[in-house]
Amino acid sequence: MFLASKIFWLVAQPLSLAFFSLLLGLLLTFARLRRTGGAFGALGLLVLFLSLYTSTGSYSLQILEDRFPRPSPPQELSCIIVLGGAFENEVMAGRGGVEFNQAGDRFVETVRLARTYPAARILVSGGDGSFSGAYAGDARASGTFFASSGIRPERLIREEESRTTFENAANTKDLLAVHGLENCALVTSAFHMPRSVGLFRRLGVDVTPWPTDYRTNGRVRFGFDFTQPSLNAQLTTTAAREWIGLIGYYLTGRTPTVLPDSG
16 A cells, blocks of 8 residues: 555656656657647646646645644643654765754654653654665654754654554554553644544544644735746645545545544
């Protein structure tokens, strides 16, 4: 399932979809199926235009980011769950040190919460999600970062096997039961929160959503945007992946609804 989803995403992401649609359109045209070839070519151009020159990506992400507003700080927490996907593990394997990608706010926010709630345990969920499986996952890589941030190692619980968000939730549920932990905050990117909460709810794990790593300003409107095509393409790719994940998990019964509510 893991490899199948990886391969599917290689083809289904917007720029790949545009490329393969244009390529298929060209081949069909050469095969004298001009009408069908033209349709695929037009589809490829449409996907490319929407990805590069409209606010499709940021608008779609904003819908997800607005789903779970950050709550008022609770009086106490017994644990802080942080989902992986924030470390550049391949770069770290080659160069050492600690290197974050755009999702690094997940761990920065976790440190802030850990200092606010010094009695809370920190459960880091994240194994190696690469094709090769040759790198340290976020749960292992986070040890150096937390130590340098003054977090005692005995506060950490590491879940090092998960490669997908579903595995994050399932493996975390087991660890929470082993350690007898409840009343947990769930820290992940704001756009990733609906899918994460849906999975935890399906598994019967009650968490307090604590979104971070916002990619939009909350005031995006759908329309043309010719000022930042590379950023638009990146946001569209992120949005497409998240929406595909939401729909896929719902269709396979892993979440009760496509978009869980914040109630």
